[in-house]
Amino acid sequence: MSRSHPRGAKPFRLTVGRIGLYAFLGCAALFFLLPRYTMLVTSLKNMEEIRLGQIFAMPAQFFWDAWKTAWSGACMGTQCGGVRVGFWNSVQITVPAVAISVLVGAVNGYALSFWRPHGSSALFGLLMAGGLIPYQIFLYPLVRLLATVELYNSVAGVVLVHVIFGLPLVTLLFRNYFVAIPEELCKAARVDGAGFWRIFFEIMLPMAVPMVVVASIFQFTGIWNDFLIGLVFAGRDNLPMTVQLNNIVNTTTGERAYNVNMAATILTALVPLAIYFFSGRWFVRGVAAGAVKG
Template sequence: MTLGRFGLYAFLISAALFFSVPLYVMIVTSLKTMPEIRAGGIFSLPQGLDLSAWKTAWSGACAGTECAGVQAGFWNSVRITLPAVAISVLVGAVNGYALSFWRPRGGTLMFGLLMAGALVPYQVFLYPLVRWFATGHLYNSLPGIVLVHILFGLPLVTLLFRNYFVTIPEELFKASRLDGAGFWRIFAEIMLPMSVPMLVVAAMMQFTGIWNDFLLGLVFAGRENLPMTVQLNNIVNTTTGERLYNVNMAATILTALVPLVIYFVSGRWFVRGIAAGAVKG
């Protein structure tokens, strides 16, 4: 084995350990009872398979005066994430398609402003958006938090699709125009089916970002629509006597489980989409 290959394997093993050891500790801690946790041995295996902490984390952990676990936050996150991902990816695909082939007047300026806005930290927009949403009766509502995620996700999604569409031969677009196809028909029947790898990439990036969001959900969702990450924070920071580390670890894993499953199931498509964009772009 050459020195370079040895260094590569050493780096990969170190990186795998760096990310897998904390996950291992979280899993084994969630399966232990509190007497086992107090006894120390953070890396030791549990003496038995105890799933009571997982049950409590899902439906019985207390966040303030409410003891409903992360279950309510899970369904809130589903209601927030699915429409926000679908709408932002679809609108971003249309934007990228229009900017690549139709080139509307002022499109370059609009695209530059969109990208510039994406570089501004979220915190700068919070107060103006709160005032604007309050005026429009969208503040502390499900449509409001969905709209916020759509607005903040559009720049990245538009950039992804624009960079992908500009690599498609323009002759294909011109031939479709000569055959009498219009804006929407070309998009729906030609461009959209060709961009499936980028659709997967954009959807996965949007889904992960929205599901893992804390700040926007805390500010805009409202008490009745708090996402899973906010519920997790409330559970971990609620102290009524003994701090239940096994429940906290189980709740944390449950919160991160959906994005992990999506990446494990769709990771191959994600890599293909990134590679397609890299080769074409």
């Protein structure tokens, strides 16, 4: 008896190309998931079980004390507060930096794509060049500048630096997205009396929601995972989670607690992973709509 297929649906055939594709995807998944699995099972073991050297074995009994210590009791030098303080510092740095850079980048991309001010081509080229320059070479001038305006060693200073370095990429993303929108839509709004800001907030920005998600994910991931800028500009009282994680891992008093280190690492990476997991559909939609097209 032949198996019927829905009308218009192609029957599934296991070809050599499909087998190769599945093999590649399986190897890629194994490559990325195996380190995370190792970190997770290590964080759930006690030190006696870790000393056995069976890194891929499941724990005989789940040991949650390492997670509690990593969150609120791990030591960084003489301070034993865990990564909890760094988490709230990272939130204070990341949320305003992402919001400001995405909003300003959207306005810049809109201006460069539709309103085309004098010299926009040169400005667009400078933005592309600016996005390729390593930001490490700007660290010393920025330190001097922020110290002059009394923003060095402050949350506001770190936010400002992240906004400056994120604007070229975000502007390019929004410019490429808005270029694909028919210009007649903007012209019709002008005929009806709408100005620059009304067209942007009532027409263009609502249409660019997928791109807002894409740009926000890029910015959020880069800022949350940043180490160097937070280390240089934040100051001792405002260190982000990544810097505190480094301090925890490199602080050794007696036996190195690998389970605590692994738990602290997972806690630090948990927020970006959750962002990707819950907004993955919007991310793919924004990329497919022209996020990386010139």
